[in-house]
Amino acid sequence: MNALLKHRLTWPVLALVLLLLLNQLFRSDFLSVRVQDGHLYGSLIDILRNGAPTILIALGMTLVIASRGIDLSVGAVAAIAGAVSCTYIYNSPDPSSLRTAAGGVAIAVVAGLVLGLWNGFLVSVIGIQPIIATLVLMTAGRGLAQLVTDGQIISVSNDSYQAIGAGFFLGLPISILIAAAAFGVAGLLTRRTALGTLIEAVGINPVASRLAGLSARSIIWTVYVFSGLCAAIAGLMISSNVTAADANNAGLYIEMDAILAVVIGGTSLAGGRYSLVGTLVGALIIQTLTTTVYTLGIPPEVTLVFKALVVIIVCLLQSSKARDLLRQRRRPVAKQSDVKVAV
Amino acid sequence: MNEIVPVVDMSGISIEFPGVKALDAVDLRLFQGEVHALMGENGAGKSTLIKALTGVYPIDSGTITVLGATHRFSSPAEAQAARISTVYQEVNLCPNLSVEENILLGREPRRRGGIHWKEVRRKAREVLDQLQLGHIDPGSVLSTHSIAIQQLIAIARSVQVDAKVLILDEPTSSLDADEVQQLFTVIRTLRDRGVAILFVSHFLEQVYEISDRMTVLRNGRLVGEYRTRELPRMGLISKMIGKEMDALAELERAESRRQPGRQDEAPVLQAQDLGRKGSVRDVTIALHAGEILGLAGLLGSGRTETARLLFGADRADQGHLSIDGTAQTFRSPRTAINRGIAFSSENRKEEGLIGDLSVRDNLVLAMQASKGWLRRVPRSTQDQLAEKFIRTLDIRPANKDALIRNLSGGNQQKVLLARWLITNPRLLILDEPTRGIDIGAKTQIQKLISSLAADGMSIIFISAELEEVLRLSDHIAILKDRQMVGHIPNDGVTMEDVMTIIAGTPA
Numbered sequence: 138m139n140a141l142l143k144h145r146l147t148w149p150v151l152a153l154v155l156l157l158l159l160n161q162l163f164r165s166d167f168l169s170v171r172v173q174d175g176h177l178y179g180s181l182i183d184i185l186r187n188g189a190p191t192i193l194i195a196l197g198m199t200l201v202i203a204s205r206g207i208d209l210s211v212g213a214v215a216a217i218a219g220a221v222s223c224t225y226i227y228n229s230p231d232p233s234s235l236r237t238a239a240g241g242v243a244i245a246v247v248a249g250l251v252l253g254l255w256n257g258f259l260v261s262v263i264g265i266q267p268i269i270a271t272l273v274l275m276t277a278g279r280g281l282a283q284l285v286t287d288g289q290i291i292s293v294s295n296d297s298y299q300a301i302g303a304g305f306f307l308g309l310p311i312s313i314l315i316a317a318a319a320f321g322v323a324g325l326l327t328r329r330t331a332l333g334t335l336i337e338a339v340g341i342n343p344v345a346s347r348l349a350g351l352s353a354r355s356i357i358w359t360v361y362v363f364s365g366l367c368a369a370i371a372g373l374m375i376s377s378n379v380t381a382a383d384a385n386n387a388g389l390y391i392e393m394d395a396i397l398a399v400v401i402g403g404t405s406l407a408g409g410r411y412s413l414v415g416t417l418v419g420a421l422i423i424q425t426l427t428t429t430v431y432t433l434g435i436p437p438e439v440t441l442v443f444k445a446l447v448v449i450i451v452c453l454l455q456s457s458k459a460r461d462l463l464r465q466r467r468r469p470v471a472k473q474s475d476v477k478v479a480v
Numbered sequence: 481m482n483e484i485v486p487v488v489d490m491s492g493i494s495i496e497f498p499g500v501k502a503l504d505a506v507d508l509r510l511f512q513g514e515v516h517a518l519m520g521e522n523g524a525g526k527s528t529l530i531k532a533l534t535g536v537y538p539i540d541s542g543t544i545t546v547l548g549a550t551h552r553f554s555s556p557a558e559a560q561a562a563r564i565s566t567v568y569q570e571v572n573l574c575p576n577l578s579v580e581e582n583i584l585l586g587r588e589p590r591r592r593g594g595i596h597w598k599e600v601r602r603k604a605r606e607v608l609d610q611l612q613l614g615h616i617d618p619g620s621v622l623s624t625h626s627i628a629i630q631q632l633i634a635i636a637r638s639v640q641v642d643a644k645v646l647i648l649d650e651p652t653s654s655l656d657a658d659e660v661q662q663l664f665t666v667i668r669t670l671r672d673r674g675v676a677i678l679f680v681s682h683f684l685e686q687v688y689e690i691s692d693r694m695t696v697l698r699n700g701r702l703v704g705e706y707r708t709r710e711l712p713r714m715g716l717i718s719k720m721i722g723k724e725m726d727a728l729a730e731l732e733r734a735e736s737r738r739q740p741g742r743q744d745e746a747p748v749l750q751a752q753d754l755g756r757k758g759s760v761r762d763v764t765i766a767l768h769a770g771e772i773l774g775l776a777g778l779l780g781s782g783r784t785e786t787a788r789l790l791f792g793a794d795r796a797d798q799g800h801l802s803i804d805g806t807a808q809t810f811r812s813p814r815t816a817i818n819r820g821i822a823f824s825s826e827n828r829k830e831e832g833l834i835g836d837l838s839v840r841d842n843l844v845l846a847m848q849a850s851k852g853w854l855r856r857v858p859r860s861t862q863d864q865l866a867e868k869f870i871r872t873l874d875i876r877p878a879n880k881d882a883l884i885r886n887l888s889g890g891n892q893q894k895v896l897l898a899r900w901l902i903t904n905p906r907l908l909i910l911d912e913p914t915r916g917i918d919i920g921a922k923t924q925i926q927k928l929i930s931s932l933a934a935d936g937m938s939i940i941f942i943s944a945e946l947e948e949v950l951r952l953s954d955h956i957a958i959l960k961d962r963q964m965v966g967h968i969p970n971d972g973v974t975m976e977d978v979m980t981i982i983a984g985t986p987a
Binding site for chain 1: 846849
């Protein structure tokens with residue numbers, strides 16, 4: 138029991154379950170999933186479907202944060218991805234064919250990779266602090282996306298393209314399947330190879346990692362490229378879902394949701410040990426919150442405050458210090474990291 | 481001898497961590513105007529006892545009396561309020577602030593809501609003068625000073641709060657002989673002013689030089705309290721390790737001279753006038769398979785800098801380096817590692833350990849790095865290697881999943897050694913591999929170095945302890961003021977000979 142209480146996923150999972158139960162209290166059919174036309178429907182499915190872009194971006198963000206970095210540009214990258222693919226489809230001679238859709242996707246993915254390379258270059262080669270390096274693209278990226286779309290909202294009508302964000306496969310929304318696949322790939326990529334451990338090593342102690350022969354540069358570069366890729370796919374989902382590219386609003390503030398998801402999932406912003414499962418739970422909590430706001434009928438003007446409250450509660454639950462205070466226990470646990478300066 | 485009341489009286493102190501009894505009914509008394517040495521091997525409970533006294537760890541049982549009042553510290557701040565100050569081995573100051581800011585941090589004199597900088601300067605100067613450190617400019621940035629000076633400034637900080645008890649945890653481990661004397665002068669000044677000083681060090685000679693009384697711990701228990709002049713060195717060592725001294729002396733002497741290295745073959749490593757601007761110059765070395773080269777010199781003479789050049793951690797901009805007769809330019813440690821060179825840094829915490837990873841992850845790190853991330857070392861191989869080295873190097877606790885930051889210094893050092901041994905290097909550069917670790921582990925590591933060389937590995941061995949260098953090395957390169965000033969074969973060389981070279985050659 139004690140071990141369970143200490144596990145870093147226990148509190149986030151508990152928070153998620155409580156949130157879901159709260160919704161159930163207000164809407165008795167909340168937890169039910171029904172089949173309609175061979176497709177799964179229900180609030181739970183909606184949460185997964187709408188949360189898919191956040192999950193994707195948070196996955197990339199987890200690895201970046203584990204390497205002691207941060208990627209603020211993901212929202213802008215998502216916007217650029219949507220912009221280039223929609224513009225490509227809009228301008229092509231055959232805007233509704235599968236081939237065109239595939240071309241658009243390919244261009245968006247390449248754009249994401251290139252932008253990830255750019256971020257990685259700034260951080261690992263030039264040595265700019267990650268928050269500044271990615272801030273550059275966060276600001277400039279929206280402008281780039283507007284340039285691509287000529288300041289317009291580009292609407293496309295292509296069934297194959299629309300399937301990415303709104304389609305179904307085997308009864309499940311395709312966006313969920315994509316997010317699940319990305320999650321699986323990220324898990325395999327980092328834990329089946331040594332990438333995960335090496336990212337953690339670089340995040341925990343970059344100097345020692347270099348002296349042990351790690352090529353920190355290529356590892357850091359890899360995580361930013363991966364983050365760019367995830368953001369691009371998320372951007373595709375977002376634009377596909379509304380069949381339009383909105384350079385201004387696509388993926389707006391999604392970097393904040395993603396960072397929050399990572400932190401709620403128990404990965405420290407200081408870098409080092411990370412948990413992809415934790416991030417998944419974190420992203421789901423955030424999406425469930427948004428849904429809860431609608432379920433409870435909370436007025437839109439206090440939505441953000443409500444969200445912030447829940448996030449603070451989850452973070453407090455995770456903090457062992459706060460829990461100790463709650464329990465009024467005088468005896469702090471002796472941990473090396475707690476050792477304070479005493480001169 | 482009439483007993484006076486001790487300033488600090490800890491009695492029956494017990495502290496238990498999950499699964500471990502770290503301290504078991506330990507007593508410690510500190511008297512006014514005395515230097516008290518706390519002795520014991522790594523893991524004996526010295527650090528835990530200090531942390532109990534400084535409020536870092538709460539005690540499970542026992543009493544702590546300071547200046548007649550019983551305390552139950554639950555935070556370092558409370559201990560400080562009781563006038564107990566601590567200076568740790570790693571200087572815990574702010575390197576980017578000035579000396580005066582560090583001395584008065586958090587206690588700056590105020591005037592009209594702001595800091596009264598003139599008063600800050602005056603107070604800092606006053607305390608530096610008291611400690612005969614008047615030559616230090618209070619306005620200079622802390623990081624521009626050597627570790628030794630930083631340590632003295634940390635002490636100055638505790639003097640400024642008028643501490644009654646000063647705890648010095650391994651203060652001398654990164655100081656050279658002159659700096660140690662400077663530190664001791666300060667310690668004596670404080671002692672004469674009535675401060676009770678608790679001194680923790682692995683250097684026996686220093687303990688005998690400075691301390692008046694000592695408390696010996698072993699495995700979390702109290703062995704006893706002794707007057708320093710009444711306890712001979714051999715007696716102390718056997719109390720610390722709990723073995724008869726003869727066995728240990730035997731071990732030390734067993735370092736019989738090995739076969740000399742294979743001089744007839746081409747040298748594994750050859751450096752000609754290697755150097756780097758602002759770092760070190762004139763490094764000329766020829767090292768054959770199976771040879772041990774000792775780097776001798778005072779602290780700051782360029783020993784570590786030499787190692788970093790040979791390993792590619794810093795890039796050389798002068799001279800030539802060749803491995804097996806082929807010219808090399810190392811751009812990064814990676815290129816050096818690929819040529820079979822390994823380097824274990826003196827700075828375990830900053831440059832060696834990946835603290836939040838397990839012993840196993842740390843062990844295989846260099847091997848994994850050289851294979852690249854795609855080819856993961858299989859878990860079974862990892863386990864095998866970890867188990868093997870935990871066994872052969874006697875790493876404790878023998879748990880490959882333990883986080884490495886929870887191990888003691890000596891055991892961390894062994895893990896780092898193993899990290900490199902796994903890669904099977906041809907040249908192993910060891911910078912202070914025995915620093916800050918206990919006698920038992922030290923002897924184990926020295927023996928290991930000898931046997932590795934006997935198996936044909938070339939080793940460059942750096943140590944501040946000259947005796948250790950003389951005992952192990954086949955030849956000795958001597959550095960002074962960031963320049964190599966001598967290179968002599970070790971046949972009957974004495975400490976005096978090396979000292980003469982260091983003292984005699986003009987830089």
